[in-house]
Amino acid sequence: xxxxxxxxxxxxxxxxxxxxxxxxxxxxxxxxxxxxxxxxxxxxxxxxxxxxxxxxxxxxxxxxxxxxxxxxxxxxxxxxxxxxxxxxxxxxxxxxxxxxxxxxxxxxxxxxxxxxxxxxxxxxxxxxxxxxxxxxxxxxxxxxxxxxxxxxxxxxxxxxxxxxxxxxxxxxxxxxxxxxxxxxxxxxxxxxxxxxxxxxxxxxxxxxxxxxxxxxxxxxxxxxxxxxxxxxxxxxxxxxxxxxxxxxxxxxxxxxxxxxxxxxxxxxxxxxxxxxxxxxxxxxxxxxxxxxxxxxxxxxxxxxxxxxxxxxxxxxxxxxxxxxxxxxxxxxxxxxxxxxxxxxxxxxxxxxxxxxxxxxxxxxxxxxxxxxxxxxxxxxxxxxxxxxxxxxxxxxxxxxxxxxxxxxxxxxxxxxxxxxxxxxxxxxx
Amino acid sequence: xxxxxxxxxxxxxxxxxxxxxxxxxxxxxxxxxxxxxxxxxxxxxxxxxxxxxxxxxxxxxxxxxxxxxxxxxxxxxxxxxxxxxxxxxxxxxxxxxxxxxxxxxxxxxxxxxxxxxxxxxxxxxxxxxxxxxxxxxxxxxxxxxxxxxxxxxxxxxxxxxxxxxxxxxxxxxxxxxxxxxxxxxxxxxxxxxxxxxxxxxxxxxxxxxxxxxxxxxxxxxxxxxxxxxxxxxxxxxxxxxxxxxxxxxxxxxxxxxxxxxxxxxxxxxxxxxxxxxxxxxxxxxxxxxxxxxxxxxxxxxxxxxxxxxxxxxxxxxxxxxxxxxxxxxxxxxxxxxxxxxxxxxxxxxxxxxxxxxxxxxxxxxxxxxxxxxxxxxxxxxxxxxxxxxxxxxxxxxxxxxxxxxxxxxxxxxxxxxxxxxxxxxxxxx
Numbered sequence: 048x049x050x051x052x053x054x055x056x057x058x059x060x061x062x063x064x065x066x067x068x069x070x071x072x073x074x075x076x077x078x079x080x081x082x083x084x085x086x087x088x089x090x091x092x093x094x095x096x097x098x099x100x101x102x103x104x105x106x107x108x109x110x111x112x113x114x115x116x117x118x119x120x121x122x123x124x125x126x127x128x129x130x131x132x133x134x135x136x137x138x139x140x141x142x143x144x145x146x147x148x149x150x151x152x153x154x155x156x157x158x159x160x161x162x163x164x165x166x167x168x169x170x171x172x173x174x175x176x177x178x179x180x181x182x183x184x185x186x187x188x189x190x191x192x193x194x195x196x197x198x199x200x201x202x203x204x205x206x207x208x209x210x211x212x213x214x215x216x217x218x219x220x221x222x223x224x225x226x227x228x229x230x231x232x233x234x235x236x237x238x239x240x241x242x243x244x245x246x247x248x249x250x251x252x253x254x255x256x257x258x259x260x261x262x263x264x265x266x267x268x269x270x271x272x273x274x275x276x277x278x279x280x281x282x283x284x285x286x287x288x289x290x291x292x293x294x295x296x297x298x299x300x301x302x303x304x305x306x307x308x309x310x311x312x313x314x315x316x317x318x319x320x321x322x323x324x325x326x327x328x329x330x331x332x333x334x335x336x337x338x339x340x341x342x343x344x345x346x347x348x349x350x351x352x353x354x355x356x357x358x359x360x361x362x363x364x365x366x367x368x369x370x371x372x373x374x375x376x377x378x379x380x381x382x383x384x385x386x387x388x389x390x391x392x393x394x395x396x397x398x399x400x401x402x403x404x405x406x407x408x409x410x411x412x413x414x415x416x417x418x419x420x421x422x423x424x425x426x427x428x429x430x431x432x433x434x435x436x437x438x439x440x441x442x443x444x445x446x447x448x449x450x451x452x453x454x455x456x457x458x459x460x461x462x463x464x465x466x467x468x469x470x471x472x473x474x475x476x
Numbered sequence: 477x478x479x480x481x482x483x484x485x486x487x488x489x490x491x492x493x494x495x496x497x498x499x500x501x502x503x504x505x506x507x508x509x510x511x512x513x514x515x516x517x518x519x520x521x522x523x524x525x526x527x528x529x530x531x532x533x534x535x536x537x538x539x540x541x542x543x544x545x546x547x548x549x550x551x552x553x554x555x556x557x558x559x560x561x562x563x564x565x566x567x568x569x570x571x572x573x574x575x576x577x578x579x580x581x582x583x584x585x586x587x588x589x590x591x592x593x594x595x596x597x598x599x600x601x602x603x604x605x606x607x608x609x610x611x612x613x614x615x616x617x618x619x620x621x622x623x624x625x626x627x628x629x630x631x632x633x634x635x636x637x638x639x640x641x642x643x644x645x646x647x648x649x650x651x652x653x654x655x656x657x658x659x660x661x662x663x664x665x666x667x668x669x670x671x672x673x674x675x676x677x678x679x680x681x682x683x684x685x686x687x688x689x690x691x692x693x694x695x696x697x698x699x700x701x702x703x704x705x706x707x708x709x710x711x712x713x714x715x716x717x718x719x720x721x722x723x724x725x726x727x728x729x730x731x732x733x734x735x736x737x738x739x740x741x742x743x744x745x746x747x748x749x750x751x752x753x754x755x756x757x758x759x760x761x762x763x764x765x766x767x768x769x770x771x772x773x774x775x776x777x778x779x780x781x782x783x784x785x786x787x788x789x790x791x792x793x794x795x796x797x798x799x800x801x802x803x804x805x806x807x808x809x810x811x812x813x814x815x816x817x818x819x820x821x822x823x824x825x826x827x828x829x830x831x832x833x834x835x836x837x838x839x840x841x842x843x844x845x846x847x848x849x850x851x852x853x854x855x856x857x858x859x860x861x862x863x864x865x866x867x868x869x870x871x872x873x874x875x876x877x878x879x880x881x882x883x884x885x886x887x888x889x890x891x892x893x894x895x896x897x898x899x900x901x902x903x904x905x
Contacts, residue, residue, distance in 0.1 A: 066769070070625065070626075070769060074625070074627065077627065077692075077813075078625065080692070080810070080812040080813075081624050081625075081692070081810060081812075177622060183769070183770035183771060183773065184773060185614070185617075185618035185621075185622030185623070185773070188614075188617060188618065188621060188622050189614035189617065189618060189622075192614075192617060192791060192794070192795055193606060193614030193617050193618075193788070193791040194614070194787065194791055195510050195790070195791050195794035195795065196499065196503070196507065196510075196786075196787060196789070196790020196791045196792075196793055196794050197499075197787040197790060197791065198503060198506065263506075263509070263510070323755070323776065326752070326755060338787065339783075339787075340495070340499060340612070340783040340784060340786055340787035340790070341612035341777060341778065341783070341784050341787035341788070342612060342777065342778045342781075342783070342784055343777060343778070344612060344613060344614070344775075344776065344777035344778075345774070345775075345776040345777065346773075346774075346775060346776075347752065347773065347774040347775075347776070348770060348771065348772060348773035348774065349770065349771045349772070349773075352771075354768075354769040354770070354771070355769060355770050355771055357625075357769055358623065358625060358626040358767065358768075358769035358770035359622070359770070360625070361624070361625020361626065361769070362621060362622040362623055362624050362625045362626065363625075364625055365621070365624035365625050366621055366624065369807065370804075373804045373805070374803075374804070375799075375802045375803070375804035376802070378798065381509070381510060383509040383510075384506075384509075
C-alpha cells in the first residue's frame with residue numbers, strides 16, 4: 048500500500064460538507080483500506096471562517112477557495128458549494144492544477160456539464176457527481192456503468208424530496224397545497240423560498256443530468272419542459288383516488304418510440320397506486336428505469352440531507368482516489384448518440400381533464416367532437432351534475448401534448464364549457 | 477479510438493449466453509462507442525454443438541472450452557455455464573492466459589470467490605460478477621463502489637424469484653405451498669427439481685456474496701444459515717395477515733450491534749406490509765440496504781431471466797473492456813475487515829410462535845414462565861379456544877436465536893403444549 052496520503056480540498060462546509068469532513072475523520076481507517084492509501088483533508092474553503100466547525104482543524108479553514116484549488120498538491124477537490132459561480136470557475140481551475148473533482152452540484156452539472164467534462168478530459172482528470180441526483184441513491188453509476196451494455200428507454204423518477212413530502216401530505220391528509228407547504232417548511236423539508244423545489248427547477252436539473260447519461264446525448268436544462276406543482280389541489284387528489292391513482296411530481300426522460308429522439312420533462316402526474324413509485328412516501332426519492340434487456344428497475348432512498356448526500360460524495364471520492372492511484376480515469380461524458388431533444392409537443396401520454404360545463408343535453412357530444420377533431424381518443428368520460436352546472440371528467444388514450452393543447456384551446460372556446468378545472472397527465476400505466 | 481477489437485469468449489450459450497451473444501450483435505455500435513473499441517465474439521463454447529443457434533456464426537462454436545480460454549488472444553471470458561466445475565478451472569485458466577472474466581456464477585463465487593479473486597489479482601486481471609446476484613439489478617457495483625465511503629449495517633433482500641413467485645401466489649390466493657409450486661413450475665418460474673430455490677441454497681449463495689462485499693469480510697457459503705420455505709403454510713399467511721404482515725424468503729446479512737461480527741442467513745420471515753420489500757410481487761427481486769450515512773436504500777428489478785441477466789453481464793463486459801483499454805483493473809476483493817461470522821444462535825430478532833395447547837386454566841402462565849426463564853420477553857399473546865384445545869400465538873420482543881431455540885425446546889416438554897405449529901421470524905420493523 049502506498050503511504051503518501053491523497054490530499055482532499057473541501058469547498059463548502061455546510062450541511063453536506065461538514066458531514067463529508069466528519070466521515071473522513073471517523074471512517075479514516077476504512078477509507079484507507081478501501082482506497083489503498085490514506086486520504087487527508089488538506090484544506091476547507093468556507094465563506095464564514097469564524098463559525099465553529101467541530102472536528103475540523105481550524106488551520107485548514109480558508110476563505111480563499113481559489114488559492115486552495117491552485118495549490119498544486121491537491122489530489123481531489125470536493126465541491127459542495129452549489130450554484131453556478133464561483134463553483135464553475137473553481138472546478139475548472141482545479142482541473143488545470145492537477146486535481147480531480149467530486150461535485151454534488153446539480154444546477155451546475157445540468158447547465159455546464161459538457162464544458163466541465165471537456166475540461167476534465169483535457170487534463171486527464173475525473174469528474175464524478177453521484178450526489179447531484181437523488182442524494183444517497185446510487186443512480187449515476189448504475190446508469191452509466193451497470194447498464195452500459197443495455198439500451199435505456201425511460202427514466203421516470205421522484206427526484207425532489209420537498210415536493211414529494213408536500214404531495215404525500217396532501218394525499219394522506221386531504222390538506223391543500225399551502226397547508227402542506229407550511230408543514231414542510233416548519234419541519235425543515237422546505238426552504239424559506241421554496242421556488243426551486245415547488246416550481247420544478249431542482250427536478251429539471253436532475254432530469255437533464257439523468258437524460259444525458261441514459262441516452263448518451265447532451266440534454267441541457269433548457270431542453271427540459273418544466274411545470275411546478277403549486278396548482279395541484281385537494282380536488283385533483285380526489286380525482287386521482289377515483290382513478291386508483293395518486294399524484295407525484297415526476298421527472299421523465301424518454302426515448303421516442305422510433306428511437307430517433309428523446310424528451311425530458313418535469314410535471315405533476317397521476318400514477319396508479321400499483322406502480323412502485325406511488326408508494327414512495329415523505330421526502331424519499333425513487334427512480335424507475337426501463338431498459339431493453341434489464342426490464343424495469345427501481346432505485347429508492349433518501350434524496351437529500353447531509354449524511355445521505357455525503358455518502359454519495361464519499362463513494363465518488365473513493366472511486367476517484369482509486370483511479371488516481373491506478374493512474375486511470377473513470378468513464379467521462381458519453382454523448383456519442385447525440386440524439387435530438389424533442390419539444391414537449393411531441394411527448395405522447397394520457398391525460399385526465401376536468402371541465403366545468405353547462406348541465407344541458409348535447410354538451411358531451413360537443414366536447415367529444417372537439418377531442419375527435421384533434422385526434423385525441425377518449426378512454427372514459429364521467430359526468431356529474433350539480434345545480435344547473437355539471438362537471439365532465441375525461442380520460443384520454445395516448446395522444447401528443449400538441450394535440451392535447453389544441454384540444455384544450457378549442458374546448459375553452461365552447462360556450463357550454465365554463466372552464467377547464469384541471470389537466471393532469473397520467474403516467475406509469 | 478482504438479480499432480483492434482476486443483475479443484470475447486463466451487462459455488455457455490443457454491438462456492443467458494444466447495442473449496449476451498444477441499445483444500453483442502444488435503447493439504454492436506453502441507458497445508463500440510461506450511467501450512471505445514469494437515468487441516468481437518471470438519468463440520462460443522457449448523456442450524451441444526449441433527443445436528441451431530440463431531445469429532451466431534457456426535464457425536465460432538466449439539465444444540473445447542479449455543482450448544478456447546487458452547487461445548491467448550482472448551481479452552474477456554464471459555462464463556455463463558454455472559455450477560462449480562468446469563467453470564472454476566476455466567476461469568482460472570482464463571486468468572493464466574491473459575483474459576479478464578465476467579461471470580454470472582453465484583454458486584462458484586459463493587464457494588470459491590476468495591481463490592478466484594486471488595487468481596485474478598495475481599495475473600492483474602478483472603473478475604466481475606454483477607449478474608451473480610439479483611439478475612439485472614445493479615447491486616454489486618453500488619455496494620462495492622457507490623457505498624465505498626459508507627458503513628453498511630444490513631443488507632436484506634428477496635434474491636430468489638422462484639420462491640417469491642410462490643409466496644406471492646400463496647399470499648394473494650390463499651393457495652398452499654404445493655399448489656403454488658405447481659403453478660410456478662407450469663409457468664416456467666420453477667425448475668423440474670426446485671430444491672436449489674425452495675430450500676434456499678440459491679439465496680444462500682447470494683447472501684454469502686452480498687455479505688462479503690457489504691462487510692469487507694470473507695463470508696463462505698457454509699457460514700450462511702439456511703432454512704427453506706417448503707414448510708410455510710396457508711395458516712402462516714393467515715397469521716401474518718393478522719399481524720399486518722406478509723411472508724417473504726429473505727436473505728439477511730447483518731453487522732452485530734457492537735460492530736465486531738457479522739451474520740448471514742436465509743429463511744422465511746414475516747415483514748410488515750408497510751415495508752418496501754412487502755410489495756415486491758411475482759418473480760421480482762429487491763434488496764434493502766441500511767448504512768450509516770446513506771440510510772435506507774432499495775434496489776428493485778427482475779432477478780432472473782435471459783435478457784435481464786445478460787444486461788448485467790454486458791454492463792460488466794463494458795467495464796472490463798474499458799479497464800483493459802485503460803490498462804487498469806477495477807476494484808478487486810475487499811476483505812480487509814475480516815470480521816468473524818457469528819453462528820445463527822447469535823442472531824437477534826423477533827419471533828411469531830403458534831402453539832397448540834390444552835384449553836384449561838394456567839396454560840398461559842406456564843408458557844409465559846418458560847419464555848421468561850429463557851430471557852425471551854413477550855410482546856403480545858393471542859389465545860383462541862376450539863373444542864377443548866386452544867391455540868396460543870406469541871410474538872416476542874427481540875431475542876437471540878439461541879434463547880428462542882431453548883425456549884421452544886422447553887415448551888415442547890410441557891404437558892399442556894400439544895405441539896408447536898409454527899415458528900416464524902419477524903423482520904423489517
